[in-house]
Amino acid sequence: MIKKLKSNWLTIALTLVVLVSFILSGIIWTNPFQYERPHRENSTSSSQQFTTQSMGDVYLPTTIVRTGKDGQQNLLYSQRANLINDVQRNLCDWKLGRTSEVKTNNCDVYLSYLRNRHSLMLSYPDNVTGEVFNETFDQSIDTNRVKGINHIVIPLNGTHEIYLLRDYHYEVYRVQVNKGDFAKLPKIGRHVRPIPVDHKIIKGNAMMVYPHGFTLPKLAYQVSDQRINNLSTNLLSTNRHTSVTSHEDSDKTVYTDGTNRHLIYDHTNGTVDYENDIGNSNVVATGQLYAHFYNILVKTGMPLDNIRFDQAKDHNRTFIYRTYVEGFPIINTDGYGGAKLQASQSGVERYWMSLYTVQVPLPLSGDQDVKLPSTTSVLNELHASNQFKDITDLRVGYLWKGNSQDSKVVKLVPTYFVKYHHRWVDYTELLK
Amino acid sequence: MNFKRIQWIFLFAFLLFDLIVAGSLFLQNRFTITSNAPNRQEVILKEMRADEITSVPLSNHAQSGYYIAGTRSGKNGELGQQADKLRDQSYHFNTDELASDLETGVKVDPKHPDKRLNRLVNDDHSIALGSHYKYDAQLSDRRTVVYTQQLADRDLKSPDGQIRFRVNSNHEVLGYTQTYLAGARILRPKADTISQRHAVTWLYKHNLIPNNSQVRWAELAYTKLLNTSSHNQAVYVPTWIIEVRTKNDDTVQQLRVNAFNSTIMRSTPSSVNTSSLGK
Structure with missing residues (x-):
């Protein structure tokens, strides 16, 4: 036996190294590829501001709802704590495991997950991809399986799993939690006020409704304005030494750099319309737009502290970003405090934005609470006014009224907004 | 004989392959970290x-x-109300700053004036609203000892919320001025x-x-x-x-x-x- 081994030792050693090479190759094949994450810090040299907001901060969920053991749902509202950030920080320490599909195309099952008893739910204003979720919460869930996410449901009853819900086709996914601290998740407390809410499926859309009237405070902010020269240089300048020229055209100034790019600035309301024909060959893939548009936002130099992704439309090729205050979006007819970015399949990129945004809050004296009616009574009023058929969606937000040319401060008033002919309109406007 | 040589060559080739692959696998993490580090x-x-x-x-x-928003509190504000409790000193308001002379001087350690002054500051009858202030070594020097008001667990470094004790050459505190930021709201x-x-x-x-x-x-x-x-x-x-x-x-x-x-x-x-x- 030993003699045999001795005479064949070379063959045996060879077999061993070949086997080891197989094992190592196997490890490489199964090991997930290491992507380099987008940098957390980005500086824009010309605007004198430094953004610490990473891509994950712009694509954060905006509402946080706690469902009690009795099924009662409450929106957690705080003027002091940043609950979403607290949850984000907590979830980043979690280890998520395998993903599996629970159910699709069943709206009753979907609604039951939205109303999951004894749970915490984070909701995005609109669908984000699995990659964005992974980036925000420092996870690596299977993005081939989870195509999109609207809600993250975290059960609090001790089951070590979370659910990812996608409104499109009512998809429900289960993700195993291998390690996670459920005790640190936010509760209703001293600085957290519960606002009763409910979830319903109306006209095929999952919607959060307010079954009772509630109050929200008016808010005041200082209007910050970016200089048009900064914005135009940020958007038009490249490494190539092209000079930006501008010419006045009544109320508008047109900036061009001699290539396919131009920027039109409207003096009357401070809005900017930018167009860039990058050509067919450079079209950014739809899945990559979340990162692409984040980089554009950083490039513009606008302060990103409260900017959140709000909506994707036109087959996910147009994204809308808005300023959020205390979990509610600011809505303005001229697009103040936000941006609309579009990348068409034909290779034309267009951005609509404004010079005005809000950053520094101001104190308001006296009683500033606004009583908002329940969603049902808003819908009933709209029914009575015959405008109901043109309305496709409804939400609560803050109205930024009027023009900012003359005023350096703005008062934001909470109200219901309805989507009327594809635009968000203060519902009281329709009742007039 | 020839076959044996081929076996040798293969053995070395695979051994080399294994070592390189194993090495890169184990070092991979370190590689990715170092490539990010020099930010x-x-x-x-x-x-x-x-x-x-x-x-x-x-x-x-x-x-x-x-x-945080707040207002300087003066004679008619919170500071003025609390100042009614003060004893063994004579004080008056210059607009919204309280200026006071102590009846008896307080001897302090020039290196650690806070040791003695903390007791004074935390006494309602010596300093109004004193519990809102903390000793500030960075702003203090030999002739003035500064206490700054606390706002959301941090110092308020502003003339709007300070107690400034005057120290004479005998290391005695004879008087102070005080401002207070009231109604702090997040x-x-x-x-x-x-x-x-x-x-x-x-x-x-x-x-x-x-x-x-x-x-x-x-x-x-x-x-x-x-x-x-x-x-x-x-x-x-x-x-x-x-x-x-x-x-x-x-x-x-x-x-x-x-x-x-x-x-x-x-x-x-x-x-x-x-x-x-x-x-």
Whole structure:
């Protein structure tokens, strides 16, 4: 036996190294590829501001709802704590495991997950991809399986799993939690006020409704304005030494750099319309737009502290970003405090934005609470006014009224907004 | 014989392959970390050392804070009401600053004046609202001992919330002046601030830290961002205050960076007209 081994030792050693090479190759094949994450810090040299907001901060969920053991749902509202950030920080320490599909195309099952008893739910204003979720919460869930996410449901009853819900086709996914601290998740407390809410499926859309009237405070902010020269240089300048020229055209100034790019600035309301024909060959893939548009936002130099992704439309090729205050979006007819970015399949990129945004809050004296009616009574009023058929969606937000040319401060008033002919309109406007 | 040689060659080839692959697998993590590590801030810190700028160790942890509004409280405000309790001193108000002379001097240790003064400050009958203040070694010197008001667990480094004790050459406190910021209100939910290291490198990048100088301390505190025209309310913001000493001429300057958006702050806060908000 030993003699045999001795005479064949070379063959045996060879077999061993070949086997080891197989094992190592196997490890490489199964090991997930290491992507380099987008940098957390980005500086824009010309605007004198430094953004610490990473891509994950712009694509954060905006509402946080706690469902009690009795099924009662409450929106957690705080003027002091940043609950979403607290949850984000907590979830980043979690280890998520395998993903599996629970159910699709069943709206009753979907609604039951939205109303999951004894749970915490984070909701995005609109669908984000699995990659964005992974980036925000420092996870690596299977993005081939989870195509999109609207809600993250975290059960609090001790089951070590979370659910990812996608409104499109009512998809429900289960993700195993291998390690996670459920005790640190936010509760209703001293600085957290519960606002009763409910979830319903109306006209095929999952919607959060307010079954009772509630109050929200008016808010005041200082209007910050970016200089048009900064914005135009940020958007038009490249490494190539092209000079930006501008010419006045009544109320508008047109900036061009001699290539396919131009920027039109409207003096009357401070809005900017930018167009860039990058050509067919450079079209950014739809899945990559979340990162692409984040980089554009950083490039513009606008302060990103409260900017959140709000909506994707036109087959996910147009994204809308808005300023959020205390979990509610600011809505303005001229697009103040936000941006609309579009990348068409034909290779034309267009951005609509404004010079005005809000950053520094101001104190308001006296009683500033606004009583908002329940969603049902808003819908009933709209029914009575015959405008109901043109309305496709409804939400609560803050109205930024009027023009900012003359005023350096703005008062934001909470109200219901309805989507009327594809635009968000203060519902009281329709009742007039 | 020939076959054996082929076996040898294969053995070596596979052995080499195994070693390289195994090595890259085990070292992979280290590779990815080192490729990310020399980020901009590290590079800037190196440049600073090359320019002979020394510094206290700088933390890279983001902190958090709030926008806070408040009003200076005067004779008719909270400070005036609490001052009614004061004993063994004569005080008066200069607009909204309380100035007081103690009837008997308080002897303090020149190195640790807070040891004795903490007792005084925490006594309602000696100092009004004293529990809101903390000893501030950085602002104190031999002739004045400064206590700063606390706002959301941080110092308020502003003349709007301070107690300044006068110390004479015999190390005796004979009187003090006091201001108090009342009705502090959080205006917006908690938000992250830039890190200490970030603030210092930012100043350096904007050529505000001269060569051959020393960053003596960098502290996060609240300072006034702007005044509003409604009821004298002001807005305070977390600020990195950085003290820099130039070694050549031994001058000391304090620089301030808004910790929310890293803009460099002017020494006089701006004012906004908020009258239109009242409508």
